[in-house]
Amino acid sequence: MQIDGSAALVTGGASGLGLATARRIIDRGGRVVLADISEEQGAKAVADLGDAARFVRADITDEAALDAALDAAQQQGPLRFVVHCAGRGGDRTRILDKERKPADLATFAEVIRVNLVGTYNVLRLAAARLADNEIVDGDRGAIVLTASVAAFDGQIGQTSYTAAKAGVHGMTLVAARDLASWQIRVNTIAPGIMDTPMLGRLRADIREGLAATVPHPKRLGDPDDFGRLAVEMLENPYLNGQTIRLDGSIRMAPR
Numbered sequence: 001m002q003i004d005g006s007a008a009l010v011t012g013g014a015s016g017l018g019l020a021t022a023r024r025i026i027d028r029g030g031r032v033v034l035a036d037i038s039e040e041q042g043a044k045a046v047a048d049l050g051d052a053a054r055f056v057r058a059d060i061t062d063e064a065a066l067d068a069a070l071d072a073a074q075q076q077g078p079l080r081f082v083v084h085c086a087g088r089g090g091d092r093t094r095i096l097d098k099e100r101k102p103a104d105l106a107t108f109a110e111v112i113r114v115n116l117v118g119t120y121n122v123l124r125l126a127a128a129r130l131a132d133n134e135i136v137d138g139d140r141g142a143i144v145l146t147a148s149v150a151a152f153d154g155q156i157g158q159t160s161y162t163a164a165k166a167g168v169h170g171m172t173l174v175a176a177r178d179l180a181s182w183q184i185r186v187n188t189i190a191p192g193i194m195d196t197p198m199l200g201r202l203r204a205d206i207r208e209g210l211a212a213t214v215p216h217p218k219r220l221g222d223p224d225d226f227g228r229l230a231v232e233m234l235e236n237p238y239l240n241g242q243t244i245r246l247d248g249s250i251r252m253a254p255r
């Protein structure tokens with residue numbers, strides 16, 4: 001499906017992987033609504049991306065806010081594409097602490113709420129909009145979700161984040177099957193260690209250490225690496241129900 005002349009919703013689009021994806025979509029002639037909770041980042045992103053971008057403040061766990069963002073995207077042109085990047089890090093908590101005390105349930109549930117329930121919320125509300133489109137090149141629309149390599153090799157203390165991202169991977173094929181009769185494709189990217197503001201807060205020597213653990217290329221992932229793959233997933237008509245690791249072949253160690 002051609003991006004030129006279409007609209008896209010990019011959640012988490014004010015920063016990092018979402019922002020890089022929005023830039024790629026605009027380069028292809030698309031218009032983008034960035035749905036994000038950070039108004040400050042959103043304003044900067046729109047100033048950076050120009051006229052083809054709009055920002056709507058929306059929490060992905062909030063149905064009314066997401067519907068408003070989808071409305072705004074439909075005002076930009078035929079809404080055929082949704083790339084869901086919004087998410088948060090995990091709680092970095094071991095199941096038992098050194099005193100054998102069990103981990104807090106509330107923080108686990110919160111990571112699941114934002115990263116897994118939030119993803120399902122985006123998926124279902126986006127699908128309802130895309131299903132109303134005319135079929136073009138065989139599709140009514142395409143959706144890209146974001147998991148993580150933690151879905152496959154979660155590290156010590158990552159139970160909540162891993163469970164959420166493994167859930168995103170798990171729902172990908174089901175979503176593609178559920179939405180096949182509506183001619184909507186669903187794919188997921190599982191990034192490795194990407195150089196986004198999430199990681200920018202780390203000390204330079206820690207970042208260099210992380211880059212050295214990537215087999216090839218020996219660098220952190222560039223957000224644009226993600227944007228390129230996301231655009232390919234939107235455009236390629238035969239790519240469906242698939243999670244692709246984007247990670248320089250890294251396999252995360254236990255810690």
Ligand SMILES: NC(=O)c1ccc[n+]([C@@H]2O[C@H](COP(=O)([O-])OP(=O)(O)OC[C@H]3O[C@@H](n4cnc5c(N)ncnc54)[C@H](O)[C@@H]3O)[C@@H](O)[C@H]2O)c1
Nearest residue numbers: 012015016017036037038059060086087148191193194196
């Ligand atoms: N950076 C990495 O190394 C990496 C690796 C694997 C997976 N990921 C995943 O990629 C996605 C994007 O991460 P990033 O690195 O670009 O981070 P980022 O912090 O640069 O961007 C994430 C954006 O999501 C927004 N956001 C957070 N919670 C939200 C909510 N409830 N509703 C709406 N927006 C919300 C934030 O405001 C932020 O702008 C996340 O799902 C993350 O888990 C990142």
